[in-house]
Every structure is written in C-alpha cells, then in structure tokens.
Amino acid sequence: MNIRELEAIIEGLLFASGDLLSLNKISEILEVDRKTVRSIINNMTLKYGGPEHGIGIREIDGGYQMYAKPEYYDYIKKLFEPRQRQGLSQAAFEALSIIVHNQPVTKAKIEKIRGVNSDSAIERLLERNLIRDAGRMDCPGKPILYEVTEEFLRTFGFKTVNEIKSIPLESFGHTEAGEEDENVGGT
Numbered sequence: 001m002n003i004r005e006l007e008a009i010i011e012g013l014l015f016a017s018g019d020l021l022s023l024n025k026i027s028e029i030l031e032v033d034r035k036t037v038r039s040i041i042n043n044m045t046l047k048y049g050g051p052e053h054g055i056g057i058r059e060i061d062g063g064y065q066m067y068a069k070p071e072y073y074d075y076i077k078k079l080f081e082p083r084q085r086q087g088l089s090q091a092a093f094e095a096l097s098i099i100v101h102n103q104p105v106t107k108a109k110i111e112k113i114r115g116v117n118s119d120s121a122i123e124r125l126l127e128r129n130l131i132r133d134a135g136r137m138d139c140p141g142k143p144i145l146y147e148v149t150e151e152f153l154r155t156f157g158f159k160t161v162n163e164i165k166s167i168p169l170e171s172f173g174h175t176e177a178g179e180e181d182e183n184v185g186g187t
Contacts, residue, residue, distance in 0.1 A: 003040060006036075010041060011066075020065045020154070041064055044057055054072050060158075089124070092121045095110050096125055098114065103145075103161070104146060106137055107122055132148075132149045
C-alpha cells in the first residue's frame with residue numbers, strides 16, 4: 001500500500017469510528033508499524049489544519065479522533081438544535097475541578113474540599129460521562145475513586161489531564177461542555 005491509500009484508510013477508520021481510536025488499533029488494522037502510522041496521522045493533521053477543511057484530527061491521550069472545527073460551531077449546532085442539553089451548575093464545575101486536580105479522588109475528599117454534599121454534582125458528571133469510577137481505594141469502606149474521562153478531554157479540548165492540571169477549571173466555564181446555564185437547579 002502507498003501513503004495515499006493508508007491516509008484514505010485511516011481517514012475512513014477515524015470517520016467511521018466517530019470516537020477515539022488508539023494508535024495501536026489503527027496500526028493493528030493496517031498491519032503497519034506504529035511509527036509509520038503516527039507519521040501519516042501527523043501529516044494528515046497538518047493537512048486538515050488548513051482553512052479548506054471543516055474537520056480536523058486531534059490527538060487525545062494516545063489516540064486520534066476526527067472533530068468539527070470550532071469556527072463552524074454555529075452551523076453545526078443547527079443540526080442538533082432540538083437536542084438541547086442543560087449545562088453544568090457551579091456545584092458540578094467545582095466537583096469537576098477538584099477531580100481534575102486531585103484524581104483519582106473519593107467523594108469524601110471532594111466534599112471535604114467543597115464543604116458540602118456533592119452527591120448530585122457527581123451524579124450529573126457521571127451522567128454526562130465527564131468522570132468515571134476509577135476503582136476503589138484500599139482502605140476501610142473501600143470508597144469509589146473518580147477520575148475524568150476521554151469525553152472530558154474531548155469536551156474541553158485537551159490532549160491529556162497533565163496539560164490542564166495547572167489551569168483552574170472555572171476558566172472553562174463557557175465551552176462546549178454543555179451550553180452553560182447559570183441556574184440549572186443545583187447540579
């Protein structure tokens with residue numbers, strides 16, 4: 001196979017997947033080494049970076065995904081207008097910020113930092129797939145540990161969690177995370 005054929009196959013895989021595809025999986029499907037696949041995808045990312053394309057390819061935590069460029073958001077949102085989602089409340093953003101900066105973290109630690117019960121905020125973040133159960137802490141009661149998901153990285157536009165640990169999450173308050181309403185009713 002030549003490079004153009006490999007690019008076309010990778011493009012088809014990323015498009016058809018609609019979700020994050022690992023470098024390992026792409027390499028396995030193509031039966032081509034990871035270094036070559038990474039090089040091809042890096043070239044494709046540059047190609048799609050031009051203004052003549054409405055989509056791009058982004059790397060997220062060692063995988064790749066196609067995405068619609070933000071400058072076309074106003075047009076794309078019209079496609080999904082009937083499907084309005086409520087935004088995250090201040091409580092949910094506070095809990096999310098604590099999880100980002102302390103993960104994996106227990107609900108008890110989140111509540112200790114916030115000073116209030118966080119059941120509904122955590123439930124809302126789980127429903128939105130922004131956080132996930134990361135196992136259990138090895139201590140009495142074996143509390144659940146929480147961490148952010150790939151959906152969190154995708155939603156807020158980051159490659160890895162390490163990229164954002166030094167940035168206060170409140171600064172992301174009006175992103176694609178969900179058409180933020182100021183009063184969403186507690187979560």
